[in-house]
Amino acid sequence: MLGKALTYLLLLACSAVFMLPFLFMLTTALKSSAAVLTIPPKxxxxxxxxxxxxxxxxxxRFWKLLGNTMTITGLTIAGTLxxxxxxxxxxxxxxxxxRSFWFLVLISTMxxxxxxxxxxxxxLMKWLGWIDTIKPLTVPAFFGTAFYIFLLRQFFMTVPRxxxxxxxxxxxxxxxxLLKIMLPLIRPALATVTIFTFMHTWNDFLGPLIYLQSDNMRTLSLGLYSFQGEYVSQWHYLMAASILLMLPCLLVFFFFQRYFIEGTTVTGIKG
Structure with missing residues (x-):
C-alpha cells in the first residue's frame, strides 16, 4: 500500500513538472504587456x-487560418483511414x-x-501545377502511409480467422x-490512426511552408510563425496564439486517450 502511494506521489510530482510550461504560457497569455516584463516576475x-x-x-486572422487547417486535416484523416x-x-x-515480400518492401519505406x-x-507537385493548393498536403494521404498500414494490419491479425x-x-x-465485421472490431486502432494523423497534420509546419505561398492558403502553424515575427515583443499575444493552436490537440488526446492507449498496446500481440 505504501509503495502504491509513493508511486502516485511520484507521478503527481512528475505531472506538475510537465505542466509548468503550459502554466507559464497560460499565465503569460493573461497578463498585460507591462506585467509580462515586470521584474521580479510574477x-x-x-x-x-x-x-x-x-x-x-x-x-x-484566426478563423481563416482555422478553416484552412481544418480542411487539410479532415481530408488527410479521411484519405489515411x-x-x-x-x-x-x-x-x-x-x-x-x-505477400510477405511486398509487406517487407512497404515496411522498408519507413x-x-x-x-x-x-x-x-x-x-512532382510543381509539374502537376499543385503548388499553392492543398492538394500536395492531402492527396498523398489517399495512397497510404506505411506505419499506419502496419499498425492496422497487426490489429487485423488479432481477429480470429x-x-x-x-x-x-x-x-x-x-x-x-470489412465493413460489417472487421471495422467494428478494430475501432481502437482506427481511433489511434485518427489521433496520430490529426496531431501530425494539425501541427505540420514544413509541408505548408513548402507548398503554400499565398496568405489566403496559410495554415495555423504558418500563421503562428508569421505572428511571431510580426509581434516578437508582444509575449502575451504570442502565448495566447500558441495556446489557441495547441488546444485542439490537447482536447483530442484528453477525450480519446483510452482508444489511443488500447490501440498502441494491442498491435504487437500477433505478427
Whole structure:
C-alpha cells in the first residue's frame, strides 16, 4: 500500500513538472504587456486579461487560418483511414503470391528519411501545377502511409480467422466482411490512426511552408510563425496564439486517450 502511494506521489510530482510550461504560457497569455516584463516576475497576474485571446485571434486572422487547417486535416484523416484500412485488410486477410515480400518492401519505406524525398516530391507537385493548393498536403494521404498500414494490419491479425469463415458461409463478400465485421472490431486502432494523423497534420509546419505561398492558403502553424515575427515583443499575444493552436490537440488526446492507449498496446500481440 505504501509503495502504491509513493508511486502516485511520484507521478503527481512528475505531472506538475510537465505542466509548468503550459502554466507559464497560460499565465503569460493573461497578463498585460507591462506585467509580462515586470521584474521580479510574477507567476499569476494581478488582473486577468482574457481579451488577449480575442485580440490575438483578430491579429492573426484566426478563423481563416482555422478553416484552412481544418480542411487539410479532415481530408488527410479521411484519405489515411480509407487507404490504410484497405491495404492493411488485404495484407492481413488475403493470401496472394509475394505477400510477405511486398509487406517487407512497404515496411522498408519507413527507413527512408523525409528529407530525401522532399525535393523530388516538390518537383512532382510543381509539374502537376499543385503548388499553392492543398492538394500536395492531402492527396498523398489517399495512397497510404506505411506505419499506419502496419499498425492496422497487426490489429487485423488479432481477429480470429473463424469469423471470416463464418461470414463467408453466411454470404459475406470481402467488402461486407470489412465493413460489417472487421471495422467494428478494430475501432481502437482506427481511433489511434485518427489521433496520430490529426496531431501530425494539425501541427505540420514544413509541408505548408513548402507548398503554400499565398496568405489566403496559410495554415495555423504558418500563421503562428508569421505572428511571431510580426509581434516578437508582444509575449502575451504570442502565448495566447500558441495556446489557441495547441488546444485542439490537447482536447483530442484528453477525450480519446483510452482508444489511443488500447490501440498502441494491442498491435504487437500477433505478427
Amino acid at each position: 507567476i499569476f497576474p494581478s488582473v486577468y486579461h482574457w481579451e488577449n485571446f480575442g485580440d490575438a485571434m483578430r491579429m492573426m 480509407l487507404s490504410c484500412t484497405l491495404v492493411a485488410f488485404g495484407f492481413a486477410r488475403f493470401d496472394f503470391k509475394g 527507413l527512408i528519411p523525409g528529407q530525401i524525398t522532399m525535393i523530388p516530391l516538390y518537383l 473463424e469469423l471470416d469463415e463464418a461470414a463467408i458461409i453466411d454470404g459475406c463478400g470481402p467488402m461486407r466482411l
